[in-house]
Amino acid sequence: MTHENRRRRRRWALAALAGITPATLAFVGIQVADAATAPAGASLVAASRSITAERYDIGDGFTVDLDLGLNVVAGKEPLEIRAARKSYANPITAELVTAGKRVALPKGTVTDFAGLKRLTTVTIKNGKGAVVKRYWTNWCPNSEDSVRTRPDAPAQTPYPFGCDAGNPFALGAVWGVQAGWASSTDDLPTHGKAFDLPVGKYTVTVSVNAPYQKLFGMTAKQATATVALTVVKGREDSKAETRAHDHEHGPQVSSYRAEYRPAAKPDVRAAAPTSGPRPDLRSLPAWGISIEKAPKNKWYVNFGATVWNGGSSPLLVDGFRRSGQGLMDAYQYFFDAQGNQVGAVPAGTMEWDKRVGHLHWHFTDFAQYNLLKADQKQAARSGKEAFCLANTDQVDYTIPQAKWRPYNTDLETSCGTQTSVGVREVLDIGNGDTYTQDRPGQSFDVTGLPNGTYYIQVKANPAGKLAELSTGNNTSLRKIVLGGTAAKRTLTVPPVNGIKG
Structure with a gap:
């Protein structure tokens, strides 16, 4: 079963949970139907008493795609966790924020920005009562298909989609479950190996581990759920149905372009406001660095680069197309503390990039990548000098006014099409825009460079066309060491305060 099919099945389970009646609430462990008598703490809830899972032959063994339909349901108060580090030299620490109080999470429960470690213990017994599997599971509270579980729960959840651990130099994250809402838990062990169970009947008991029971105010009953599991031989036609569905619907696309459109061409100010909210562009150290041999014995250093907004306003740039041209005039917009637009200034241009891997409008004055001796x-200088701004990374969601649910998160859809007459590109507060090493033109030609120490420089706002709070944090340096011979170059990338990314 594909990941998308698993997510669809999870949505059905959550939909069933969202529609539970007072009669079924007793079964799932919630003895109430409204907030007045909702449990103070969280509960581990099973959407169904029994489930069926299919077992497939994958060539070198078997696998069972296990979906237990378990969820953590927040009680009267949201579960909100903030994880952050003061600098790259400091460890990540985390706190539970609830009822105006902050409680430090136990050591070892948060070690990165992927979520909570070892939330549950899963115990699987066969029909004879013998334990056949027991393992830990981690948990990202920011379930993308979270739903509310009682009629009077808040209509919306403010928390981000997913737990973003992709950027090694992220600084802060926010995870949460809205009051009365459900967040799905992980079902499988985190080691990444194929998970298998023979065809048959099992009893699965899932328990929230003791540190989290205490932290979330769970009783022993609220922290445990049991599900009857039947494993059956997988049907080949179910795989075909999944492939047909995925082909029919294609990849999901961002709704950003439908919800946000460029404003009318602005009344231009002579200069940017000298006070009030403004973005603050900050460069993270280059990461994901590698060396690659190309035809004709050419050698290139590839890298990922992130610029993020740590300011008090989004960076919002609108482009307006010149008639009949592949060029737009770009303007940066400004807002007051209430979010009202107060003006705009010219900010360079946008150009249509027709290369494979791009095919969207690029803002031409956002960043610059240099290799320094x-x-x-x-x-050397990277050929990458124009950018489609998008909120690709959760860099620090703990700073004031961070946008936890930005809209333009997809590089393929947030920056217009060839026929666009206008484009809006946004970098929200707390979010970063990452260009990874597989993007065309993003590399340094090091073929003729001697061995030795170099620095990858990531520089935001290189021409100073964007108005921001500070330019003192626009540049980052990442040390690399070139070695080897002309026939076989080598690359060493020292860690940054122990971070190897």
């Missing part, structure tokens, strides 16, 4: 004089 040991004395920090320029040795």
Whole structure:
């Protein structure tokens, strides 16, 4: 079963949970139907007493795609966890924020920005009562298909989609479950190996581990759920149905373009406001760095680069197309503390990029990538000098006014099409825009460079066309060491305060 099919099945389970009646609430462990008598703490809830899972032959063994339909349901108060580090030299610490109080999470429960470690213990027994599997599961509270579980729960949840652990230099994250809402738990062990159970009947008991029971105010009953599991031989036609559905519907696309459109061409100010909210562009150290041999014995250093907004306003740039041209005039917009637009200034241009892997409008004055020698004089420059702004990374959601649910998160859909007459590109507060090393043109040609120490420089707002709170944090440097011979170059990337990304 594909990941998308699993998510569809999870949605059905959550939909069933969202529609539970007072009669069924007793079964799932919630003895109430409204907030007045909702449990103070969270509950572990099973959407169904019994489930069926299919077992497939994958060539070198078997696998069972296990979906237990278990959810953590928040009680009277939201479950909100904030994880952050003061600097790259400091460890990540986390706190539960509830009822105006902050409670430190036990050591070892948060070690990265992927979520909570070892939330549950899963015990699977066969028909004879013998334990056949027991393992831990981790948990990301920011379930993408979270739903409310009682009629009077808040209509919306403010918490982000997913737990973003992709950027090694992220600084802060917010995870949460809205009061009265459900967040699905992980079902499988985190080691990544194929999970298998022979065809047959099992009893699965899932328990929230003791540190979290205490932290979330769970009783022993609220922290445990039991499900009857039947494993059957997988049907080949179910795989075919899944493939047909995925082909028919295609990839999901961002709704950003439908919800946000460029404003009318602005009344231009002579200069940016000298006070009030403004973005603050900050560069993270380059990461995901590698060396690659190309035809004709060419050598390239590839890298990922992130610029993020740590300011008090989104960076919002609108482009207006020049008639009949593949060029737009770009303007940066400004807002007051209440979010009202107060003006705009010219901010360069946007251009249509027709290369495979792009096919969208690029803002031309956002960032610059340089390779510096040991004395920090320029040795090379990346050909990547224009950008489709999008909120690809959760860099620090703990800063004030961070946008936890940005809309334009997809590089393929947030920056217009060839026929667009206008484009809006946004980098929201707390979010970063990452260009990974597989993007065309993003590399340094190091073929003729001697061995030695170099620095990858990521520089935001290089021409100073964007108005921001500070330019003192626009540049980052990442040390690399080139070695080897002309026939076989080598690359060493020292960690940053122990971070190897």
